[in-house]
Amino acid sequence: xxxxxxxxxxxxxxxxxxxxxxxxxxxxxxxxxxxxxxxxxxxxxxxxxxxxxxxxxxxxxxxxxxxxxxxxxxxxxxxxxxxxxxxxxxxxxxxxxxxxxxxxxxxxxxxxxxxxxxxxxxxxxxxxxxxxxxxxxxxxxxxxxxxxxxxxxxxxxxxxxxxxxxxxxxxxxxxxxxxxxxxxxxxxxxxxxxxxxxxxxxxxxxxxxxxxxxxxxxxxxxxxxxxxxxxxxxxxxxxxxxxxxxxxxxxxxxxxxxxxxxxxxxxxxxxxxxxxxxxxxxxxxxxxxxxxxxxxxxxxxxxxxxxxxxxxxxxxxxxxx
Numbered sequence: 679x680x681x682x683x684x685x686x687x688x689x690x691x692x693x694x695x696x697x698x699x700x701x702x703x704x705x706x707x708x709x710x711x712x713x714x715x716x717x718x719x720x721x722x723x724x725x726x727x728x729x730x731x732x733x734x735x736x737x738x739x740x741x742x743x744x745x746x747x748x749x750x751x752x753x754x755x756x757x758x759x760x761x762x763x764x765x766x767x768x769x770x771x772x773x774x775x776x777x778x779x780x781x782x783x784x785x786x787x788x789x790x791x792x793x794x795x796x797x798x799x800x801x802x803x804x805x806x807x808x809x810x811x812x813x814x815x816x817x818x819x820x821x822x823x824x825x826x827x828x829x830x831x832x833x834x835x836x837x838x839x840x841x842x843x844x845x846x847x848x849x850x851x852x853x854x855x856x857x858x859x860x861x862x863x864x865x866x867x868x869x870x871x872x873x874x875x876x877x878x879x880x881x882x883x884x885x886x887x888x889x890x891x892x893x894x895x896x897x898x899x900x901x902x903x904x905x906x907x908x909x910x911x912x913x914x915x916x917x918x919x920x921x922x923x924x925x926x927x928x929x930x931x932x933x934x935x936x937x938x939x940x941x942x943x944x945x946x947x948x949x950x951x952x953x954x955x956x957x958x959x960x961x962x963x964x965x966x967x968x969x970x971x972x973x974x975x976x977x978x979x980x981x982x983x984x985x986x987x988x989x990x991x992x993x994x995x996x997x998x999x
Contacts, residue, residue: 758848758885760821761898770847772814772863773803775821775898780806792816792823800826805861813861818920820846820865821899829861842872844901848885849873867921867931868901881931902931910953919943919955929956941989947974951991959986972998 756763760775768777771786778785788803800807801823802814808826816824843854845864850872851857857864870877874889882889882903884896890903897904897912900921904911905928913922923929923942932940944954964983971979973990978998985992 756848758846758898761848761886761896769804769806771804772816772821773823778804788823790823792825802826813858814863815858816846816863816865818866819899820863820901822914824863827858829859841870842875843869844871844873844875844883844885844889846898846901850885865899865901870931873901877931879931879933900931904928913953915955916944919957921956923954923956924951932956932958943986943989943991945992947991947993954991957986959989970997971995 757770758764759770759777762777764770764777767779767781769780769786770776771778773786773789786804786806788801788807791801799812802808802825803823805812805814808814811830812826812828814824815827816822840853843851843857843864845851845857845860845862847862849862851860851862851864854864854869868881868883870879870881871883873883873885876882882891882894883901884890884903885901887895890896893906894903895906896902899912899914908924908928910922910924911928915922920940921929921932923944926941929940929942940956940958942954943957944952946952964981964987967981969981971982971985972993972995973979973985973988974993975988975990976993976998977988977990979985979988979990982992
């Protein structure tokens with residue numbers, strides 16, 4: 679004990695004579711149990727001096743929970759609303775997916791209430807409908823009315839797994855929770871990867887057209903790259919379906935969410951295809967109501983439900999001729 683005390687006094691005296699805090703810190707290591715001589719390397723430095731300033735093996739810059747992923751090419755891109763950048767005097771109207779002037783009365787009002795969600799608070803068309811600690815969280819896509827939720831409690835609805843997402847503001851975040859903490863919604867369909875990257879399904883998430891390849895564009899509603907000429911792919915999906923589509927291949931973004939896979943259900947066959955919606959008919963129970971329809975496969979079905987279970991698009995109402 680005396681040896682330790684004497685050594686401590688000597689170290690303290692040395693520190694008082696040294697102006698550099700770093701030099702003082704390199705001498706003030708506690709003695710080891712081997713009589714005061716700490717572990718030394720081949721150069722005669724003690725272990726503390728050798729390791730001074732060395733970062734832990736798993737250390738690195740700690741990313742703010744709400745910060746977007748840093749871009750190597752420069753600063754983070756501007757926040758978008760429905761694919762467009764809002765001005766300094768504007769805000770994003772979540773329901774319409776358009777920028778509006780904050781000073782304009784009635785610039786963004788709730789028209790169509792969102793579907794009920796258990797535990798939700800106030801329905802909203804924009805963040806202006808919520809308190810200062812809340813944001814207007816969309817339900818399934820980036821465009822449409824949502825519910826006011828606390829930025830902190832929104833984490834209860836998301837996963838803490840570090841899976842990057844492309845959020846509705848066109849920026850990439852380290853996780854779904856990181857986007858929610860920043861007060862930004864994420865499309866449920868397009869949350870599989872960071873902006874410009876492909877999800878396991880092969881679908882590419884996007885915040886702007888530049889994230890997509892040639893002949894493709896970004897759908898601001900879903901945050902997915904789609905064929906440039908497929909307007910139906912970015913349209914609101916018909917009731918009971920999950921994603922707008924023109925043909926079965928447009929439903930690839932939903933692969934792995936059910937067996938059998940999704941198909942594009944709608945009206946029109948071959949060259950006369952009209953917009954439809956991605957649907958998974960597995961587990962559907964159809965009633966006996968008789969309202970015959972003719973499927974594109976040439977089969978007459980008792981009603982639309984039976985055509986859906988057969989994964990058949992509709993050629994016309996009534997019995998096939």
